[in-house]
Each structure stands twice: as C-alpha cells, then as structure tokens.
Amino acid sequence: MxxxxxxxxxxxxxxxxxxxxxxxxxxxxxxxxxxxxxxxxxxxxxxxxxxxxxxxxxxxxxxxxxxxxxxxxxxxxxxxxxxxxxxxxxxxxxxxxxxxxxxxxxxxxxFLFEAFRNLYTLNHDRLKEAVEKVGTVRHSFLQYMKYSSRYDNVLAGEEPNIFSPKFSGGALVDLGVYPISLAVSLFGKPKNVSCHVTMLPTGVDGSGSVILDYGTHTCTAMFSKITDSYLPGEISGEDGTIVIDHVAPISTIEFTNRRTGDQEQLAVQEEENDMIYEAEAMAAIIESNDQEKYAHFRSVSEIVIHITEEARRQAGIVFEVEK
Amino acid sequence: MxxxxxxxxxxxxxxxxxxxxxxxxxxxxxxxxxxxxxxxxxxxxxxxxxxxxxxxxxxxxxxxxxxxxxxxxxxxxxxxxxxxxxxxxxxxxxxxxxxxxxxxxxxxxxFLFEAFRNLYTLNHDRLKEAVEKVGTVRHSFLQYMKYSSRYDNVLAGEEPNIFSPKFSGGALVDLGVYPISLAVSLFGKPKNVSCHVTMLPTGVDGSGSVILDYGTHTCTAMFSKITDSYLPGEISGEDGTIVIDHVAPISTIEFTNRRTGDQEQLAVQEEENDMIYEAEAMAAIIESNDQEKYAHFRSVSEIVIHITEEARRQAGIVFEVEK
CATH class of the missing domain: 3.40.50.720 (NAD(P)-binding Rossmann-like Domain)
Known part of the structure; x- marks a missing residue:
C-alpha cells in the first residue's frame, strides 16, 4: 500500500x-x-x-x-x-x-486510525496480559509530564500552536491522551471523570490531573507541558502491583506479588522507533479488513475524546472550533 | 509536663x-x-x-x-x-x-493538637525550604497506599473498626490525611477539591484519589488500604522537580534542576521513631505558649477536615456520627 x-x-x-x-x-x-x-x-x-x-x-x-x-x-x-x-x-x-x-x-x-503509538506496541500487549496478575484492580496511576521548550515562548508572552486554543492545543490533549488512552485500552470506559488543570494565559492548560472512576477502581492520570516528572506508572490490585517506567514507550514492566514479594520483569526489548508497531498494525488491519481490531481502536478513540471533552468542560478549556 | x-x-x-x-x-x-x-x-x-x-x-x-x-x-x-x-x-x-x-x-x-507526625519532622521543614527551588509550583503528587491485613477481614465479610463507618474509618481519613495534610502544610488551602474512591461493602472507601486545585497548581493525592504502592512523591515547578520517597516518614528529598540536570540530596537522617519530633514540638508549644505555631497547626487540621469532609460528600461516604 x-x-x-x-x-x-x-x-x-x-x-x-x-x-x-x-x-x-x-x-x-x-x-x-x-x-x-x-x-x-x-x-x-x-x-x-x-x-x-x-x-x-x-x-x-x-x-x-x-x-x-x-x-x-x-x-x-x-x-x-x-x-x-x-x-x-x-x-x-x-x-x-x-x-x-x-x-x-x-x-x-x-479506515480511520488515531495514532496512539503506545497502544500498538509489544509491551502494551504484555502489560494487558500482566494486569491479570494483580487480581482485582483497585488503583492505577499513569502520567506524561514533560517541560516543552515552547513553554518558554508562552512565558515570553507568545502563543505557540501547541499552547493555543486556536490550534486546539494544551497539555491534556497533547500529552494527557497518552495515559488516558492507555487506561481506556486496558480498562475501557470510565463511569465518571473529574479534572482540574493549571490554566495558562493563552486559554489552554499547561498541566493537570484527571481521575477516571471505574467504580471498583480509580485511575489517576497526570499531564504537563510546563514541568518535568520522574514518576513511574502503577497498576495495583489486591494480589500485587505492576510498575511501568512510562506510558509511551513502555520499556519496563515489573510485577510484585503482594504476598510473596516476588518480582517479575515482563517487558520485552522494542524497536527504538516505536511508530513501526502502529504503522505495521494499521497496515495489517487495512489489508486484512480486520473489523474486530478496528472496532477496538475506534472505540478507544471515541471514549478518549469524550473523556477529554468532559475534562475540558470541567476545566473551562474552550477551543476556537467550539466557539 | x-x-x-x-x-x-x-x-x-x-x-x-x-x-x-x-x-x-x-x-x-x-x-x-x-x-x-x-x-x-x-x-x-x-x-x-x-x-x-x-x-x-x-x-x-x-x-x-x-x-x-x-x-x-x-x-x-x-x-x-x-x-x-x-x-x-x-x-x-x-x-x-x-x-x-x-x-x-x-x-x-x-492546646489541642492533631498528631500529623509527618508535619513535625526535620525533613518536613527541609522539604518546605526545598520547595522554593522548583520555582512556580505547577504540579504535586503525594500518596500513601498500603495493603492492610484488616482488609483480609473485610474480604471475609467482617467489618473491622478501620473499615467501618461506625468507627469513622476508611482509607481517606486513615491514610489519605498524610498526603493531604502535607499538601496543606506546604501549600495552604486549596480552592477546589475533587474526589473519587473505591467503596467497600462496609460503606467506607478502600482506596481513592483526590485532586486539590490551587489554581496555579494542582496537587494529586492517592490513598489505599487495599493495595500496595511503590510510587514516590513529587513536587514540580517550572525550574525543577523534587522527588521524595514517601510522605510519612520523608527519608529522601532529591531536587533536580530542570535546566542543568544537577541533582541535590536535601534530606537529613532522622530518628527511627519519628513520633519523637511531634512529642517534642507539641511539648515546646505548650510550655512556651507559642500561639503562632499553634495557629499554623490548628489551621492545617481545620483545612484537612474540610477537604476530607468535602471528599467524603462527593464519594458518598457517610459516618455513623453524621446520621
């Protein structure tokens, strides 16, 4: 193709x-x-x-x-x-x-695909399998927070695209969608969402937190383009806890058994350029007309946009296209 | 005395x-x-x-x-x-x-003191000084999540005090108050609060997340008595990021300068029994009739109970004394 x-x-x-x-x-x-x-x-x-x-x-x-x-x-x-x-x-x-x-x-x-590169990788699938090990999931925490050099422009009074409501920017939709899409891929659609952000003078968020309430489990996602974070991600259940180094790419997956304290390393070595996985997966879905896999990724995109839209509503972030 | x-x-x-x-x-x-x-x-x-x-x-x-x-x-x-x-x-x-x-x-x-042991320690004061280094604080994350052996009783259909609304129990008020009180001690009263929890059959929460919205900064606090966490705490600003090993006790405080990447270790070695610090501090305040310090700790207690009360209201946790 x-x-x-x-x-x-x-x-x-x-x-x-x-x-x-x-x-x-x-x-x-x-x-x-x-x-x-x-x-x-x-x-x-x-x-x-x-x-x-x-x-x-x-x-x-x-x-x-x-x-x-x-x-x-x-x-x-x-x-x-x-x-x-x-x-x-x-x-x-x-x-x-x-x-x-x-x-x-x-x-x-x-076919219409959203390039959530972190959902097509080998370690995404390893993580999905690993979640079975923690028993009833009771808490998860995922973040993507990285200081953007473009924030220096905001501090200088400018409005770069990525921080502009005219270009539908902000940390939530730019980086927040990584932890949120991973949560949706792993856990599906949350019952409720709460969001608070730090607003920038441009009218979009620079950082924030969103809680995805799954009823029997709360998932907390954090995002920022104005600070750096060194926090790993974590998925914890009654039987144990998984720690991942990051949401995109996922390089390490460590499971700790709560009762025994035993640890297992579950990640595999991936290609340095993780976009290879999405390119291959999307091409394969198109070629084989795989409607089942397509429906999954489509559903993730639909749930994620509903989450970020509701989160933006709560936080008062309005894009130019919505006015 | x-x-x-x-x-x-x-x-x-x-x-x-x-x-x-x-x-x-x-x-x-x-x-x-x-x-x-x-x-x-x-x-x-x-x-x-x-x-x-x-x-x-x-x-x-x-x-x-x-x-x-x-x-x-x-x-x-x-x-x-x-x-x-x-x-x-x-x-x-x-x-x-x-x-x-x-x-x-x-x-x-x-005098009436709430024994937030983590607020009276040497490293609490070191952390408060360190916060100056991160510049404008934009995000913080604090957690206390530890599987309680009493949760095994809940799983067996019992209602131990610590998980009972009759005894005003639950993870939020038992462990959540550690990260929340630390946030209040460092950052004061938040403008808004959002909370979601995982409810247990006893009628209190087993785990959850609360976002404290400070307007220019969001603080995320997580708590659980039904899962284990290995996440450190983090306070991040435009100039750098502080990572602490835990909220109670705080044993390590590491500051990373965003621009230079330089790291500093700011914690001191504390007594193994950190309750010594609160005992000494409270005795000193009573003896010297130090109204200024007393007003600070009193204010922290007042703000924390308002936060947990609002969080419980949102989460639907009702104690027996409130009925």
Missing amino acids: NIATIGTSTITVRFVEAVRKSGKLTLAGAYSRSAEKANKLGAPRVFTDLEELAGSKEIDVVYIASPNSLHFEQALLLMKKKKHIICEKPMFSTAKELEEAFKTADENGV | NIATIGTSTITVRFVEAVRKSGKLTLAGAYSRSAEKANKLGAPRVFTDLEELAGSKEIDVVYIASPNSLHFEQALLLMKKKKHIICEKPMFSTAKELEEAFKTADENGV
Missing part, C-alpha cells in the same frame, strides 16, 4: 522512518504548503495542493501530522476521495468532529 | 517510646478499659475510668489513640478538665466536631 504524509515536523520524519523500516507501507508522497520542506522527507512525489493529493490515484493511505485544528477538515476531504487515514493524536478537537469523521469513513469504505 | 495515654495499640506503644526518648514529657498514666492492657505501657498509674483520668491533678496532657469515633467525646471531657490534648489523626469525624473542640480548647485555655 502506498502512503503519503501531511506535515514535516519531527514526528513526520520519525513516521517516515517507521514506514521504511516496517516494509508494509511504501512512502509514495509528501504534502506540505512548502515544497522545499516536503522534499526533505524523500518521497518520490511532493504535493503542495491538498486537493491534488486527495485526487491522486497512487495514494492509498494518508498520515496526517498537521496542527491539531486542521486534522478534521483534511481527513474529511481525503476520506471522501477513498483514502485511509492515520491521524496523529489528538485526532480531532471535539467528539462531534470524531463522530462525523467515522461516519464519513464508513460511508466511503475507508 | 506529665502525660497520660488513651489506647493500647501499636501506635500508643510507639508514642510512649517517643515520650521516653524525647525527655520533654513524663509518662504519668495510661488509660484503657482493660487494666491488664494499660499495664503493659509501663506508666506509674493505670486508669480504667475516663472521668478519673480527667479529674487527676497530676496529668497535664493526654494523648488520645482510641478508635476515631471516640476521639471527640474523650477530648471534650478531658479539655473541660483543663487537659491539653494530643490526638491521633484523624482527630475528629466532622468539621463541626473539630470546630466545637477548638472552641472548647480555647474556653478552657488548653
């Missing part, structure tokens, strides 16, 4: 590398408003007109890594021309957009 | 040891309904009648470590007879009880 890319930032470069290494997809095109920038990705064809990309017969799949606020319009245009979509997280700004996009995907017989 | 104790469990034994080591207080009496049990504490006088203890001229201070639901009645009786009180946490079941108790303390010219 031939794939084209939208966007030219670091993540696109990394995805292109993953495509090359995976061997399941062939890089056939690269779109950017700047031909010079797109050229650097090394695709055989460069597009500077999105309509032209949409109409191009040789492209089967498009990877979208433009600013968040552009994903929806671009995905819709491309799906209507029968392109499968792999879209960077957060895929869309609102649940309404997500619903309409999946409807459009269905109508046009194409 | 002469002190008497109420209660004969492990914590009282530990407090009696702290009193002996501190040298600031003299163990003069021990109360229990069982003279045999009280005898084991080695006090010169044993009381089995609370009125008798209250009326005893040689006792200046009483340390209360009875079941939570008895603290209020016992403290009031004793304060009316001019005894200073050091009461185990959680001091009272409701904010209303706490308010009435402090009023009674004032009227009788006695």
Whole structure:
C-alpha cells in the first residue's frame, strides 16, 4: 500500500522512518504548503495542493501530522476521495468532529486510525496480559509530564500552536491522551471523570490531573507541558502491583506479588522507533479488513475524546472550533 | 509536663517510646478499659475510668489513640478538665466536631493538637525550604497506599473498626490525611477539591484519589488500604522537580534542576521513631505558649477536615456520627 504524509515536523520524519523500516507501507508522497520542506522527507512525489493529493490515484493511505485544528477538515476531504487515514493524536478537537469523521469513513469504505503509538506496541500487549496478575484492580496511576521548550515562548508572552486554543492545543490533549488512552485500552470506559488543570494565559492548560472512576477502581492520570516528572506508572490490585517506567514507550514492566514479594520483569526489548508497531498494525488491519481490531481502536478513540471533552468542560478549556 | 495515654495499640506503644526518648514529657498514666492492657505501657498509674483520668491533678496532657469515633467525646471531657490534648489523626469525624473542640480548647485555655507526625519532622521543614527551588509550583503528587491485613477481614465479610463507618474509618481519613495534610502544610488551602474512591461493602472507601486545585497548581493525592504502592512523591515547578520517597516518614528529598540536570540530596537522617519530633514540638508549644505555631497547626487540621469532609460528600461516604 502506498502512503503519503501531511506535515514535516519531527514526528513526520520519525513516521517516515517507521514506514521504511516496517516494509508494509511504501512512502509514495509528501504534502506540505512548502515544497522545499516536503522534499526533505524523500518521497518520490511532493504535493503542495491538498486537493491534488486527495485526487491522486497512487495514494492509498494518508498520515496526517498537521496542527491539531486542521486534522478534521483534511481527513474529511481525503476520506471522501477513498483514502485511509492515520491521524496523529489528538485526532480531532471535539467528539462531534470524531463522530462525523467515522461516519464519513464508513460511508466511503475507508479506515480511520488515531495514532496512539503506545497502544500498538509489544509491551502494551504484555502489560494487558500482566494486569491479570494483580487480581482485582483497585488503583492505577499513569502520567506524561514533560517541560516543552515552547513553554518558554508562552512565558515570553507568545502563543505557540501547541499552547493555543486556536490550534486546539494544551497539555491534556497533547500529552494527557497518552495515559488516558492507555487506561481506556486496558480498562475501557470510565463511569465518571473529574479534572482540574493549571490554566495558562493563552486559554489552554499547561498541566493537570484527571481521575477516571471505574467504580471498583480509580485511575489517576497526570499531564504537563510546563514541568518535568520522574514518576513511574502503577497498576495495583489486591494480589500485587505492576510498575511501568512510562506510558509511551513502555520499556519496563515489573510485577510484585503482594504476598510473596516476588518480582517479575515482563517487558520485552522494542524497536527504538516505536511508530513501526502502529504503522505495521494499521497496515495489517487495512489489508486484512480486520473489523474486530478496528472496532477496538475506534472505540478507544471515541471514549478518549469524550473523556477529554468532559475534562475540558470541567476545566473551562474552550477551543476556537467550539466557539 | 506529665502525660497520660488513651489506647493500647501499636501506635500508643510507639508514642510512649517517643515520650521516653524525647525527655520533654513524663509518662504519668495510661488509660484503657482493660487494666491488664494499660499495664503493659509501663506508666506509674493505670486508669480504667475516663472521668478519673480527667479529674487527676497530676496529668497535664493526654494523648488520645482510641478508635476515631471516640476521639471527640474523650477530648471534650478531658479539655473541660483543663487537659491539653494530643490526638491521633484523624482527630475528629466532622468539621463541626473539630470546630466545637477548638472552641472548647480555647474556653478552657488548653492546646489541642492533631498528631500529623509527618508535619513535625526535620525533613518536613527541609522539604518546605526545598520547595522554593522548583520555582512556580505547577504540579504535586503525594500518596500513601498500603495493603492492610484488616482488609483480609473485610474480604471475609467482617467489618473491622478501620473499615467501618461506625468507627469513622476508611482509607481517606486513615491514610489519605498524610498526603493531604502535607499538601496543606506546604501549600495552604486549596480552592477546589475533587474526589473519587473505591467503596467497600462496609460503606467506607478502600482506596481513592483526590485532586486539590490551587489554581496555579494542582496537587494529586492517592490513598489505599487495599493495595500496595511503590510510587514516590513529587513536587514540580517550572525550574525543577523534587522527588521524595514517601510522605510519612520523608527519608529522601532529591531536587533536580530542570535546566542543568544537577541533582541535590536535601534530606537529613532522622530518628527511627519519628513520633519523637511531634512529642517534642507539641511539648515546646505548650510550655512556651507559642500561639503562632499553634495557629499554623490548628489551621492545617481545620483545612484537612474540610477537604476530607468535602471528599467524603462527593464519594458518598457517610459516618455513623453524621446520621
């Protein structure tokens, strides 16, 4: 299958590398408003007109890594021309957009994937198996907190895309979706959500916490783009506790048996570029028309956007597209 | 000053040891309904009648470590007879009880202390100084989660005191008050609180999470008596991050400078029995009539009970005394 890319930032470069290494997809095109920038990705064809990309017969799949606020319009245009979509997280700004996009995907017989790279990895699946060991899960804690160099711009009075409501930015939707999507992948849809954030002068959050209430278990997720954290993640049950080094990528999974104190290391060594796993998995689902796996990932995207939308409502974060 | 104790469990034994080591207080009496049990504490006088203890001229201070639901009645009786009180946490079941108790303390010219042992230690003060180093605090995370052997009784269908609404039990008020009181001691009163818990069949919580929203900073506190956690605590700001090994006792305090990556170890070696620090501090405050320090600790108790009361309201935890 031939794939084209939208966007030219670091993540696109990394995805292109993953495509090359995976061997399941062939890089056939690269779109950017700047031909010079797109050229650097090394695709055989460069597009500077999105309509032209949409109409191009040789492209089967498009990877979208433009600013968040552009994903929806671009995905819709491309799906209507029968392109499968792999879209960077957060895929869309609102649940309404997500619903309409999946409807459009269905109508046009194409697949629409949100690139939660941490959910497609080997260690994600190892972790899912490991959760069985802790017995009744009673608490979990997951975080992604990393100081962004762009926050220096905010402190200087600017409004970089990633911290702008115009571009549907903020720490919750940028980094918070990693721990939240992992929780949803492992535990499903929570019954209730509570969220508090630290608001920035730009009108989006710089950091915050969300509690996902599963009734018999509470999951706490933290996110920040204005501080650094060294906290591991943890999933604990009545029989034991799992500690993971991080949510994306997951490099270590340690299980401690509460009664015996015995510890087991359950992670495997992964490829340094973890986007290989999502590229391969998505290509395989498209090729084999695997509706069951697709339904799972689609459901994760739907639940995550409902969580972040409710969290934003509680925290008072309003994106430009919602006004 | 002469002190008497109420209660004969492990914590009282530990407090009696702290009193002996501190040298600031003299163990003069021990109360229990069982003279045999009280005898084991080695006090010169044993009381089995609370009125008798209250009326005893040689006792200046009483340390209360009875079941939570008895603290209020016992403290009031004793304060009316001019005894200073050091009461185990959680001091009272409701904010209303706490308010009435402090009023009674004032009227009788006695001091009333909640034994948050983690707030009186050397490393608490080192941590408070260290917080200056992180710059604008943007996120903090504190936890106390330890599987209680009494939970085995709950699983067997019983209702041990510590998990009973009749005795004002549950993980939030038993262990949650450690991270919450530390947050209040460091950061003051939060603007908002959100809480979700895992309810047990007894009608109190087994574990949960609370977010303390400080506007410019969110603090997340987790607590559990039905799972084990290996997570450290963390306080992070724009300039760096502090990691502490635990909230009670705090044995390590590591500061990492975000820009340089330099790390500093800021904790000091403490006495193995950290109750020595509270015994000494409370005795010093009473002796010197230090109203300023007293006002601080009183304020922490007031804020903590308002937080746990609001958290219980949200989580639907109702104590017998409230019905």
